[in-house]
Amino acid sequence: MSSPMHVRKALHLASLRAKLAQGKGGLALRLLLAACLAAFLLVFAARSLSSPSPSSSSVSSRQQHQSPTTTTTSDCIDNNNKNKLPxxxxxxxxxxxxxxxxxxxxxxxxxxxxxxxxxxxxxxxxxxxxxxxxxxxxxxxxxxxxxxxxxxxxxxxxxxxxxxxxxxxxxxxxxxxxxxxxxxxxxxxxxxxxxxxxxxxxxxxxxxxxxxxxxxxxxxxxxxxxxxxxxxxxxxxxxxxxxxxxxxxxxxxxxxxxxxxxxxxxxxxxxxxxxxxxxxxxxxxxxxxxxxxxxxxxxxxxxxxxxxxxx
CATH class of the missing domain: 3.40.50 (Rossmann fold)
Structure with missing residues (x-):
């Protein structure tokens, strides 16, 4: 009788260990996800605080991506003064x-x-x-x-x-x-x-x-x-x-x-x-x-x- 009892105890202990291990793994995964989310929020907040105003940012972006033949109004004024054809x-x-x-x-x-x-x-x-x-x-x-x-x-x-x-x-x-x-x-x-x-x-x-x-x-x-x-x-x-x-x-x-x-x-x-x-x-x-x-x-x-x- 003692042998089956030990077997059952061993099985129960193994089951508890498995559940404990599973619980620790899930917790670790949840902690990892939480850490990633926190890091993303920190980076986003830092960029928002350091970026220029929307108007200046859009102007800068347009200037960087304009083709060489595209000119703004101010460029046309400069060209009239400096690069005008005779x-x-x-x-x-x-x-x-x-x-x-x-x-x-x-x-x-x-x-x-x-x-x-x-x-x-x-x-x-x-x-x-x-x-x-x-x-x-x-x-x-x-x-x-x-x-x-x-x-x-x-x-x-x-x-x-x-x-x-x-x-x-x-x-x-x-x-x-x-x-x-x-x-x-x-x-x-x-x-x-x-x-x-x-x-x-x-x-x-x-x-x-x-x-x-x-x-x-x-x-x-x-x-x-x-x-x-x-x-x-x-x-x-x-x-x-x-x-x-x-x-x-x-x-x-x-x-x-x-x-x-x-x-x-x-x-x-x-x-x-x-x-x-x-x-x-x-x-x-x-x-x-x-x-x-x-x-x-x-x-x-x-x-x-x-x-x-x-x-």
Whole structure:
């Protein structure tokens, strides 16, 4: 009898131990959960006390997550003051976006001058001719001075009515295209080539020297000169003989130490532009030709006495 009694006691004791162990495990689990909850509440409370006000937090969050192209009202005000596009650029963008007219030069030809402008702009840029491409040249030289010399006073008024910011001056030519062959022979005349100065050539009665240029032409040293005028496709047109000669003389008369002058001549597929650019701008100064445009780089002839007209 004693043996079964001991067995029952042992079983009862084991059962009590198991229940006690189960109770301790549940208590431990409940204590662990309580501790985790308390820790979470403490962290949440700490963050709430240290975080900024909802308005400043939301502004900061928006600023951190804004894309680079997004601006606030205050950013727009700053941009208007600091990063505003020049008016010449804005007007050119609107003009070409809303116009069916395009510049006479091709993309490849314009790129020749563009590469020089990218290097030298803002600079002093003189253009013989006022046309549909004039807003483009002024925009590419934003911040510099771009002046246009035009033979037709009525055309100046027409262009200026749409683009009042363009600087243009009327120039009268006293040559005609039928004189081109005789004028080309002046390449060998000392009155036209002995002095690197247009005024001296005019004083010496060089037939190619323009005499009616505005004072602004003489007041500025031109870094770039584009010859794309006057008209030259009819026998009685002025032709570009004097314009090409004048561009070359302005480059040769540049102040010593200020670098060379980049001169561009368009429509060199025509006989006059071809012959006069080679004769008076010199093939030795030719840097590049693309399509119908030639680019010459002409140094100052005042740096060294006795510099030959062509190298």
């Amino acid at each position: 008016s010449a650029v804005m007007e050119a963008l609107v003009h070409y976006a809303t116009s069916n007219t395009t510049p006479q030069q091709t993309h490849a030809e314009i790129s020749v001058s563009l590469r020089v402008l990218q290097r030298r702009a803002p600079c002093n840029f003189l253009v013989f001719g006022l046309g549909h491409d004039s807003p483009m040249w002024a925009a590419l030289n934003a911040g510099g001075r771009t002046a246009f010399l035009e033979e037709d006073a009525t055309w100046i008024s027409t262009i200026k009515s749409n683009h009042p910011h363009l600087e243009s001056h009327h120039v009268a030519y006293d040559t005609v295209l039928t004189e081109a062959d005789a004028l080309l022979e002046l390449r060998a005349h000392p009155a036209c080539t002995a002095q690197p100065d247009l005024a001296a050539a005019a004083q010496a009665q060089c037939r190619l020297a323009l005499k009616g240029l505005p004072q602004e032409f003489y007041d500025v040293e031109w870094d770039l000169i584009m010859v794309d005028a006057p008209t030259g496709w009819t026998p009685q047109s002025p032709g570009r003989m004097s314009a090409i000669y004048t561009a070359g003389m302005a480059a040769r008369a540049r102040t010593p130490g200020t670098g060379p002058t980049d001169v561009f001549v368009h429509d060199v597929d025509r006989p006059v532009e071809d012959a006069f650019s080679k004769a008076f701008l010199c093939e030795g100064y030719l840097a590049e030709q693309v399509g119908r445009i030639r680019h010459f780089v002409i140094p100052s002839h005042r740096e060294k006495d006795g510099t030959p007209f062509c190298p």
